Amino acid sequence: MSTVRIKASSDYDVIIERGILKDTGKLLRAAASPKKTAVITDDRVDELYGAVVEESLREAGFEVIKYVFKNGEASKNFDVLVEMLEFLAENQLTRSDMAVALGGGVTGDMAGFAAASYLRGIDFIQIPTTFLAAIDSSVGGKTGVDLKAGKNLAGAFWQPRLVICDPDTLGSLSEEYFGDGVAEGIKYGILASPSLFDKFMKKRAHTELEDIITECVSIKRDIVAEDELDNGKRQLLNLGHTFGHAIEKLSRFELTHGHAVAAGTAIASRIALELGICNRETTESIIECLKANGLPTGTDFSEADIARTALNDKKRRGDMITLILPEAIGSCRLYPVKTSELEAMLCGKLKEE
Numbered sequence: 001m002s003t004v005r006i007k008a009s010s011d012y013d014v015i016i017e018r019g020i021l022k023d024t025g026k027l028l029r030a031a032a033s034p035k036k037t038a039v040i041t042d043d044r045v046d047e048l049y050g051a052v053v054e055e056s057l058r059e060a061g062f063e064v065i066k067y068v069f070k071n072g073e074a075s076k077n078f079d080v081l082v083e084m085l086e087f088l089a090e091n092q093l094t095r096s097d098m099a100v101a102l103g104g105g106v107t108g109d110m111a112g113f114a115a116a117s118y119l120r121g122i123d124f125i126q127i128p129t130t131f132l133a134a135i136d137s138s139v140g141g142k143t144g145v146d147l148k149a150g151k152n153l154a155g156a157f158w159q160p161r162l163v164i165c166d167p168d169t170l171g172s173l174s175e176e177y178f179g180d181g182v183a184e185g186i187k188y189g190i191l192a193s194p195s196l197f198d199k200f201m202k203k204r205a206h207t208e209l210e211d212i213i214t215e216c217v218s219i220k221r222d223i224v225a226e227d228e229l230d231n232g233k234r235q236l237l238n239l240g241h242t243f244g245h246a247i248e249k250l251s252r253f254e255l256t257h258g259h260a261v262a263a264g265t266a267i268a269s270r271i272a273l274e275l276g277i278c279n280r281e282t283t284e285s286i287i288e289c290l291k292a293n294g295l296p297t298g299t300d301f302s303e304a305d306i307a308r309t310a311l312n313d314k315k316r317r318g319d320m321i322t323l324i325l326p327e328a329i330g331s332c333r334l335y336p337v338k339t340s341e342l343e344a345m346l347c348g349k350l351k352e353e
Contacts, residue, residue, distance in 0.1 A: 002214040006139060006159070007225045014139055014163040014217050016210060021127070021166040024053050024100075025060025028125060031162050034061035036093055040084060040111035041102040042071035045129050048172055053102055053127065065091050069110075073253040076106045076146045078154070084114040098123035098161065104130035104177075105137040105257065109152070112143030116158030125162040129169040131181020131205075132258055135188070135216035136237075138163050140224045150312035151245045157229055167209050175294070178205070180258025182293045187239050187265060188216045190286060194330040201289045235315055236332055239324040240265030243346075246309035250301045262295035270349040272325040277335070282328050287353060298352035306350070307343035 001017040015027060028037075037057055041050055046068045057064045067087045069075050088099070101111035101124060108126050115124035126138035144155020170178065182205050189197025196215050199208055220237065227234040244264030248255055266287050273283040287297045299306070315322045321342065323335045337345065 002210065004214060004217045004221055006163075006221050008141060008159050008228050009157075010159045010161075012160055012162050014165060016134075016165045016167065016213050016217070018166060018168045018210070020164060021049060021052055021169060022056055024127065024164055025056035025058070025062060027164055028057070028062070028100075028162065029060045031125075032098065032123065034063075036063045036065065036091070036097040037100055038088055038091065038093060038097070039064060039066045039100045039102055040107060040114065041066070041068055042075070042104075042107055043068055044071040045103040045107065049102060049129060049169060053100065057100075071103075071106075073106060073146070073257075076110060078145055081110060081114060081117075081145050084110065085118055088114065088118050093118065093122065095119050095122055098125065100125050100127060101138075101160075102127045102129065104128065104133045108133055108138050109142070109144050109155070112141075112158050112160070113145060113155050116143055116156040121158065123161045124158075125164065126160045127164045127166075130173060131170050131178050131213075132184050133181075134165045134167070134170065134213050135181060136184045136220065138165070139217055139220050140234075140237075141228065142230075150249055150309070152314065153312065165213060167213060170209065176256060176259075179294055180256050181205075183240075183258035183262040183265070183290070183295050185212060185216055186286075186289055186293070186295075187237075187261065188219050190265070190326050190329055191236055191239060191332050192219045192222075192330060197285075197289065197329050200293060201285070203292060205293070230314075232334075235322055235334055236324055238315060239326070239332055240268055242310050242313045242315065242321065242323060243267045243306060245313065246306045247299050247301060249309055250305055255296075259296055262290050263297060263299050266290055266297035266352075267299075267346070267349050268323060269326050271323070271345055272327070274349070275325070275335075277325050277333065278327050282326055285329060286326065296352065299350050301350070303343050303346040303350060306346055307339075310342060311339055
C-alpha cells in the first residue's frame, strides 16, 4: 500500500493499493462515522464496480443510495448536475452525509461539483477507476462542468475527504482510455521527473503502474500544496491543455481528453523550440515518447480555429493567456502571451511529423 498525504485547505490521504475497492467501507469508516452516502457513478462503471462498493459500504454500516448517469463527456453539463442535486435533496441528505464519486474524470468532476454546491458543501470521496483520474483529476480539488463555450468553465475548488485508488480497476480500460492516462503521466514527467518520463519512453506504464500512480500523485501534491487555487505554479499542470481543450472541443469530444492533451503537448513543445525555450533534443524526445505510446502529436484543425477556441481557456486574463512550455525534460515555465499573437505562434506547429 502507498499513501500520499495531500496538504490543502483540508488535508486528506490518497490510498493506492491493488484490491482495496472491496475495502471501501472500512477505509471510509476510518475517516468518517457511518452516515447516509450517495454513490455517484456512470452506467458503465456501475456495471463493473457499483455492487462491490455498495456492499462494502453497507457492511461498514453506511446507508447507501445511488445515482447513475450516462457515461461520456456529453453528460458533463448543468442538466445532469441539476439532476444530481435534486437526487440528493429528494433523498434528504444533510450536511453530515457524503457523496462518493466512483468512476473517471467526468464522474469525479461532476460529483465533486455537486458536493461543493449541495447545502453549500458536503463531504465527498473519490474512487478513480481510470488511469487519468487516478493520477490527475481525483486529486487536488478541482471540480466542474462544461459549458457550450468550453471545458470546465464552471466549477469549484472542493477537496475530497479521501481518495481510494485500486489499480486493479484500470484493467478494464481499453488501450485508448488507458492512453489518456499515459498522456497525463508523460505530462508529469515533462514537468518534474526525467526518471518518470523515461518509464513512459520505455513503455512501462502497465508493468510499473502502482509506482507511476504514486509518483504522479506526489508531484501533484507538491504543486497543490504551494498553489491550491491555481493562481500561479499550479497552472503548470495545464501543460498541453490550452491547445488540447481546444482540439477536444473542435472534435466535438470524439477525441478523448488525454489524446487531445498529447497533441497539445507536442504543439507546446514545438512552440518552445521556436522561441528558444528548449532545445531540439527536448522537443524530439517529447514527440518520440508520445508516439511510442500510440498518442497523437498534432491535429488537422487550423491555427485560426484553435486560437479562437483557446480564447475560452481558464488561464486567460483579459487579453493575455498563459501557455505552459517545456524548458527541458523535468522543467517547464509559465509563458504569458497576448491572445492576438496566438494564431501566429501556432503557424507550422500543428502537423504531426
